[in-house]
Amino acid sequence: MVAALEHERVRLGRSSTAERVADILREHIIEGLFAPGQRLSEEAIGNALGVSRNTLREAFRLLGHERLLDHKLNRGVFVRVLSAADVADLYQMRRVLEGAAVRRTASPEALALIKETVEEAERSALADRWQDVGTANSRFHQALVALHRSPRLNEAMRQLLAELRLVFHVMSNPRALHEPFVERNRQLLELLAAGRADEAGTFLESYLDDAERLLLHAYEPLDASGTR
Amino acid sequence: MVAALEHERVRLGRSSTAERVADILREHIIEGLFAPGQRLSEEAIGNALGVSRNTLREAFRLLGHERLLDHKLNRGVFVRVLSAADVADLYQMRRVLEGAAVRRTASPEALALIKETVEEAERSALADRWQDVGTANSRFHQALVALHRSPRLNEAMRQLLAELRLVFHVMSNPRALHEPFVERNRQLLELLAAGRADEAGTFLESYLDDAERLLLHAYEPLDASGTR
DNA sequence: AATCTAAGGATCGTTGAACAATTCGACAAG
DNA sequence: CTTGTCGAATTGTTCAACGATCCTTAGATT
Numbered sequence: 001m002v003a004a005l006e007h008e009r010v011r012l013g014r015s016s017t018a019e020r021v022a023d024i025l026r027e028h029i030i031e032g033l034f035a036p037g038q039r040l041s042e043e044a045i046g047n048a049l050g051v052s053r054n055t056l057r058e059a060f061r062l063l064g065h066e067r068l069l070d071h072k073l074n075r076g077v078f079v080r081v082l083s084a085a086d087v088a089d090l091y092q093m094r095r096v097l098e099g100a101a102v103r104r105t106a107s108p109e110a111l112a113l114i115k116e117t118v119e120e121a122e123r124s125a126l127a128d129r130w131q132d133v134g135t136a137n138s139r140f141h142q143a144l145v146a147l148h149r150s151p152r153l154n155e156a157m158r159q160l161l162a163e164l165r166l167v168f169h170v171m172s173n174p175r176a177l178h179e180p181f182v183e184r185n186r187q188l189l190e191l192l193a194a195g196r197a198d199e200a201g202t203f204l205e206s207y208l209d210d211a212e213r214l215l216l217h218a219y220e221p222l223d224a225s226g227t228r
Numbered sequence: 229m230v231a232a233l234e235h236e237r238v239r240l241g242r243s244s245t246a247e248r249v250a251d252i253l254r255e256h257i258i259e260g261l262f263a264p265g266q267r268l269s270e271e272a273i274g275n276a277l278g279v280s281r282n283t284l285r286e287a288f289r290l291l292g293h294e295r296l297l298d299h300k301l302n303r304g305v306f307v308r309v310l311s312a313a314d315v316a317d318l319y320q321m322r323r324v325l326e327g328a329a330v331r332r333t334a335s336p337e338a339l340a341l342i343k344e345t346v347e348e349a350e351r352s353a354l355a356d357r358w359q360d361v362g363t364a365n366s367r368f369h370q371a372l373v374a375l376h377r378s379p380r381l382n383e384a385m386r387q388l389l390a391e392l393r394l395v396f397h398v399m400s401n402p403r404a405l406h407e408p409f410v411e412r413n414r415q416l417l418e419l420l421a422a423g424r425a426d427e428a429g430t431f432l433e434s435y436l437d438d439a440e441r442l443l444l445h446a447y448e449p450l451d452a453s454g455t456r
Numbered sequence: 457a458a459t460c461t462a463a464g465g466a467t468c469g470t471t472g473a474a475c476a477a478t479t480c481g482a483c484a485a486g
Numbered sequence: 487c488t489t490g491t492c493g494a495a496t497t498g499t500t501c502a503a504c505g506a507t508c509c510t511t512a513g514a515t516t
Contacts, residue, residue, distance in 0.1 A: 092376060
């Protein structure tokens with residue numbers, strides 16, 4: 001009977017000030033409250049959150065490893081600015097992770113989760129809440145990768161989508177970005193539900209090609225010098 | 229002509245004490261000098277390396293994110309001990325990353341790199357250096373994933389293989405682990421060189437299935453309670 | 457006027473010390 | 487044998503300090 005407690009065990013290890021700080025900052029970045037390229041001063045943020053520089057630096061380190069922050073020696077941390085090459089690479093990775101996922105057989109529960117995200121996107125689209133459509137769309141693709149039932153692949157996809165958020169926030173027109181894919185999400189869902197794995201794979205390929213093209217076309221990181 | 233320097237640019241940002249400490253510790257872990265499950269005392273290692281606790285903790289945080297160290301609140305950091313489920317998950321991920329890789333068309337340079345690792349494994353096998361065979365084998369699979377030409381996928385594979393090293397080091401017989409795959413590496417190379425992508429994919433699938441089975445069969449994390 | 461150089465200020469990198477919080481083992485009490 | 491309590495050891499977090507590095511700006515040079 002104690003065996004049921006095994007699952008709770010993960011909760012015990014969780015919670016240190018640095019991790020909670022990282023959670024807060026991650027939220028701010030993903031929500032776009034910190035603009036890409038913006039510098040995060042150790043002193044300013046440390047004071048604002050009431051934590052010491054050391055603890056804050058541990059949090060920065062965490063987010064740097066997630067590629068949300070860019071750590072430049074002796075210059076500080078900056079909210080990451082993605083280059084066009086980064087965007088292309090993210091889509092390259094999506095093709096691998098998602099492409100293999102949709103070719104798997106989907107369990108009813110997994111399918112139900114996917115369906116839920118599709119409907120959420122449709123509802124948000126009808127209400128003209130395009131930011132929420134973007135969120136639902138992220139959850140849709142996360143649910144696709146969840147078909148692998150692999151914790152590590154799920155985590156990799158989570159990070160990937162968080163990075164992509166950095167791009168969305170510098171775009172002017174969220175509607176143009178998300179609207180075309182609401183319907184395609186449903187179409188993909190139906191292919192999956194019908195067990196037509198190969199067709200789903202092919203469909204997803206052109207889906208991602210179009211999404212990448214759309215994004216890259218509208219995304220011109222203003223400085224041409226690559227990284228900065 | 230200055231363009232060739234662009235690639236060196238990443239090195240400029242490199243170098244902070246914490247990162248160098250992390251490099252040293254990572255090396256030790258991958259080489260098996262720190263046994264899985266072993267606790268790494270902040271004081272002991274800090275003194276040994278001559279760095280302060282704060283700096284060392286930053287290094288620990290870095291390696292924790294790479295899943296090489298396990299950070300337990302108020303208890304310290306431990307060299308990660310992989311469960312059987314972890315091993316299975318790692319192979320699940322390999323199937324996705326490597327499976328998609330071998331189905332791509334290989335450039336001559338990429339093929340040459342793969343060939344090099346195959347021959348290195350063969351040389352080491354003839355010399356009975358099975359540890360080196362394992363290293364060459366890792367490089368082989370890393371080279372496979374490099375067919376994607378994706379920095380992020382390369383990085384993910386690098387981390388994955390580092391994690392797998394944690395398993396190899398608790399195994400008694402490295403020869404039994406690596407020997408069967410020296411020849412299969414060459415066979416896979418030849419399928420790739422011949423451009424027979426689909427056959428390479430099928431071949432790799434059974435390759436990974438066998439490798440996982442072999443590993444899981446010989447790997448019994450002594451305590452049954454999972455994480456510890 | 458444009459370019460190079462040098463000084464100054466701001467911020468980061470790292471250290472060492474300090475104290476609170478937590479864990480773990482030993483020992484005593486029931 | 488189980489439970490409660492104490493104390494040593496270790497981690498979590500903060501703080502202050504100093505050197506190192508970068509950016510800016512003002513001045514000197516051409």
